[in-house]
Amino acid sequence: MYGIDGHFKRYSGKEPIDKGWNSKARLVTKGLQDVYVTDEHGCMLYRKPVGAGDALSSHVLDVAQALREGGGEGPRIVVAFDRGGFAFEVLNQLDQEGFGYITYVPAKVNMPDLDRVAPEDDGIGAGEWQDRKSTRLNSSHTDISRMPSSA
Numbered sequence: 001m002y003g004i005d006g007h008f009k010r011y012s013g014k015e016p017i018d019k020g021w022n023s024k025a026r027l028v029t030k031g032l033q034d035v036y037v038t039d040e041h042g043c044m045l046y047r048k049p050v051g052a053g054d055a056l057s058s059h060v061l062d063v064a065q066a067l068r069e070g071g072g073e074g075p076r077i078v079v080a081f082d083r084g085g086f087a088f089e090v091l092n093q094l095d096q097e098g099f100g101y102i103t104y105v106p107a108k109v110n111m112p113d114l115d116r117v118a119p120e121d122d123g124i125g126a127g128e129w130q131d132r133k134s135t136r137l138n139s140s141h142t143d144i145s146r147m148p149s150s151a
């Protein structure tokens with residue numbers, strides 16, 4: 001399993017530079033952004049510089065493919081990412097290419113009842129999850145994982 005996460009660094013210099021979402025300041029500021037990839041122990045494997053305003057979801061599939069090309073842990077690669085990486089198109093592409101995934105679903109997304117649409121033996125599951133940050137922000141997220149039974 002690999003973690004994929006975006007990290008924004010604020011820039012306060014005078015050079016012209018792109019703007020992106022600064023989650024600490026909760027506003028758009030000048031800065032740089034990287035996508036970090038970690039292993040199951042939380043150790044960083046590599047850093048990918050990306051555009052300051054890029055959504056994490058626009059890089060999830062590329063990172064998963066790079067892990068596969070780099071000889072990731074066996075035939076099944078599972079990636080985990082937060083709500084910044086959530087997009088139905090990305091989940092569908094990951095599934096089509098044989099990747100497993102674990103993600104958070106933003107509270108504003110209407111999800112089908114997975115118990116009704118997914119067979120039990122497919123390994124699809126959903127559960128309510130409230131992390132420390134979400135509780136502080138007075139919101140909750142549902143986590144979704146998809147790991148076909150062939151994993």
